[in-house]
Amino acid sequence: xxNIKNIIFDYGNVIFDIDFKIAQASFQKxxxxxxxxxxxxxAHNQLFDDFETGAISPSEFREGIRNAAGKPELTDEQIDDxxxxxxxxxxxxxxxxxxxxxxxxRTFLLSNNNEIHYDWIINYxxxxxxxxxxxxxxEKAYFSQHMKLRKPNTNIFEQVLKENNLNPxxxxxxxxxxxxxxxxxxxxxxxxxxxxxxxxLGAFLxxxxxx
Numbered sequence: 001x002x003n004i005k006n007i008i009f010d011y012g013n014v015i016f017d018i019d020f021k022i023a024q025a026s027f028q029k030x031x032x033x034x035x036x037x038x039x040x041x042x043a044h045n046q047l048f049d050d051f052e053t054g055a056i057s058p059s060e061f062r063e064g065i066r067n068a069a070g071k072p073e074l075t076d077e078q079i080d081d082x083x084x085x086x087x088x089x090x091x092x093x094x095x096x097x098x099x100x101x102x103x104x105x106r107t108f109l110l111s112n113n114n115e116i117h118y119d120w121i122i123n124y125x126x127x128x129x130x131x132x133x134x135x136x137x138x139e140k141a142y143f144s145q146h147m148k149l150r151k152p153n154t155n156i157f158e159q160v161l162k163e164n165n166l167n168p169x170x171x172x173x174x175x176x177x178x179x180x181x182x183x184x185x186x187x188x189x190x191x192x193x194x195x196x197x198x199x200x201l202g203a204f205l206x207x208x209x210x211x
Contacts, residue, residue, distance in 0.1 A: 001209045004105065004171070005106060006108070007105045007173075007174065008108045008157075008160060009107065009108070011109060013194065014175065014176055015090055016090040016094075016121070017090065017199075018086050019085075022085045022088075024040070026082035026085040027039060027069075030071065042178075047061065049150060051114045053147075058115050061116070062074075065079045084120045087120055090198060093199075094201050094202075095129065097211075100211060102139075104211075109137075109141040111141075111142070112144045142156075152182060157173070157183065157184055158187055172189070
């Protein structure tokens with residue numbers, strides 16, 4: 001792409017497969033009703049925003065799930081299993097792609113995440129790919145629960161731009177959520193909506209002139 005020197009990648013459904021429908025079904029099995037309003041791709045209960053910004057702890061998140069389900073007897077394991085059912089996995093080719101992109105651009109990761117998912121993902125990467133973290137694949141990886149901010153709010157994009165002295169006009173943001181794309185555009189970022197599955201990341205990058 002012309003004039004692009006920096007790329008900020010989202011994680012879920014860009015690099016790593018996630019499935020909201022599986023998590024919805026898992027939460028319904030725990031007893032949660034009105035699932036489309038409670039947890040979906042484009043909207044969800046405030047509980048999830050609070051957890052993704054580190055405003056509440058894992059134990060407080062789990063208690064929120066118990067309250068929503070009306071089942072105080074739910075165990076931590078039951079709740080974590082339901083929540084982590086969102087996470088599907090990734091492929092080695094995507095890690096290779098990230099290294100290839102990093103040779104041409106300054107690259108960053110910006111993910112709405114939370115402590116339970118983060119721990120699961122790190123354990124998965126270690127077990128599956130012998131990767132301890134994403135330090136080798138990006139100049140810096142940003143996670144919402146560490147920043148106390150989340151997408152699509154403009155302040156999270158502004159922090160990444162400021163900390164790394166990035167010109168938004170020279171920076172591309174790639175995400176699978178339309179609302180996050182709109183947030184990025186508000187601070188002047190170029191943005192691409194990822195409409196393919198992570199397994200097609202390479203084709204997506206090539207089709208958009210990134211590789």
